[in-house]
Amino acid sequence: MACLGHRWLCWPVWTLIFGVMFLPGSILAAALLRLLAFTPVTEMLKETWIVVALGQVPRFAGVALICLCLAHTGRRAQLCEMAALDGAGPRQTWRHITFPLGWRCFAGAFLVVVALSVTELSATMVLLPAGVPSFAQRLLNQMHYARDQQVIASSLLLVAAFSLVAGLCVLLFRSLIPWRHVTLTLLLTLGLSLGGSGCERTGPGGAGSRVVSVFGKTGRGPGEFLYPRAIARTPTGQFLVIDKTGRIQRFAADGRWLSVFTMPEIEAGKPTGMSVDADGSVYVADTHYHRILVFSPEGQLQASFGSLGEEPGSFIYPTDVAFGGDGRIYVSEYGGNDRISVFDEQFKLLYTFGQPGHEEGRLSRPSALCVDPARDILYVADACNHRVVRYDLDGRLLGSFGTVGTGAGELRYPYDLALMADGAIAVCEYGNNRIQVFDAAGKSVALYGQAGRAPGELAYPWAIAVDDRERAYVVDAGNNRVQIWQL
DSSP: OOGGHHHHEEEEHHHHHHHHHHOHHHHHHHHHHHTTTTTTHHHHTTSSSSHHHHHHHHHHHHHHHHHHHHHHHHHHHHHHHHHHHHOOOHHHHEEEEEHHHHHHHHHHHHHHHHHHHHOOOOOHHHHSSSTOOOOHHHHHHHHHTTTTHHHHHHHHHHHHHHHHHHHHHHHOOOOOSSSHHHHHHHHHHHHTTTOOOOOOOOOOOOSSSOOEEEEESSSSSTTTTEEEEEEEEESSOOOOEEESSSEEEEEEEEEEEEEEOOOOOOOOOOOEEEEEEOOOOOEEGGGGGEEEEEEETOOOEEEEEEOSSSSTTTSSSEEEEEEESSSOOOEEEESSSSSSEEEOOOOOOEEOOOSSSTTTTOBSSSEEEEETTTTEEEEEEGGTTTTEEEETTTOOOEEOEESSSSSSTTTOEEEEEEETTTSSSEEEEETTTTTEEETTTSSSEEEEEEEESTTTSSSOOEEEOTTTOOEEEEGGGGGEEEEEEOO
16 A cells, blocks of 8 residues: 555555446546536547546556555665665666666556557447547447458457567566566466457548538437437438437437337347338337337337348348338348348238349348338448448349448448438448438538537448438437438
């Protein structure tokens, strides 16, 4: 305890530091953002790595203190006294005694904290400016998309990095601490590293985005969101938004909150897609319960179809629903089936098309559907193939557009689609943090948005809906809000 100086501060300070270590990182990050909201430096900090670093320090400050105290030596006080007797001043004492004895301790503690912070996901995702790459986020996306080879490679890289850090810590500490303490320090470091978590960054910003308004903020109350992921427009011009609390909130066209209803179950996971038919019934892709739920316009559960399986009519992870003009219901899914299933109005399976893969005509995480009734075209957001695929309403392949990239005409994880009045398609790009508009021929005609937290900027957008006036309602998931843009 002597390493903290004043003895009366020891217990409160140590209790606070080690108590904070065991709090969820997301709580600390949210608290930090709330604290910064009352300071004039918020705007300067929120788009930099500084706020991320500040958010990580409380989580791992205790680890650094353990390293420093294990490396503490009584020689320093003795040598400082001898230097003072010889007439050495503070600068000379620091140069010839404190720095040579202490730099290894500080360097080792710094390496430990950096290694742990690199894999800390929850605080980083809250604090990280949109578009800035994160190792933890990339690894999580690889796991989410079931890319086993990339997960294995990233995990091996992570093990190698931690092994290197451990070796450097041994070299730094071995001249200062007994070997049994070195072993304790390494075990602590590697043990805590197992608690670290393991999509892509944004492309260039678009020009010409015209933000009409913004509604929503972080929270669980009316008009607040916790990572919204789907939006749908009703026949009456209202909008429904679902977030990871399982709430489906209803808003007026100007963003006024109207009402809410909830999913019956969310323990296994939360929905990723939602659509409203011509009668106002709400179809929710209850992704992790392998089914489609149908609610009345008022929010009462009316029906459910689908179950876990690979046979026709079953789902693994359903993602979205679309409607043909003749009553057919189209459902997309991923997780192994990666196909489109077509049902009649009584939820009886008619046929399926598509299969997993990356070649033309195959799908990899089809995340959204959109029907153009005037041209009898079904558009599919083929998210992990970074393209939009076109089929006729009977499932015959017509072609596709988009390749992976950040330029015009290129896509990174298109997560949602919306049809515009002239037949153009607005594509919500999760990976590029933007909206891209393609004409009916598949040519890119406009880009909107860029990575960031300000109005007109996006952080991991999941969904989009377009009204009759070509205003886009964009689900800005990472910012817990919906932005309304005039396209």
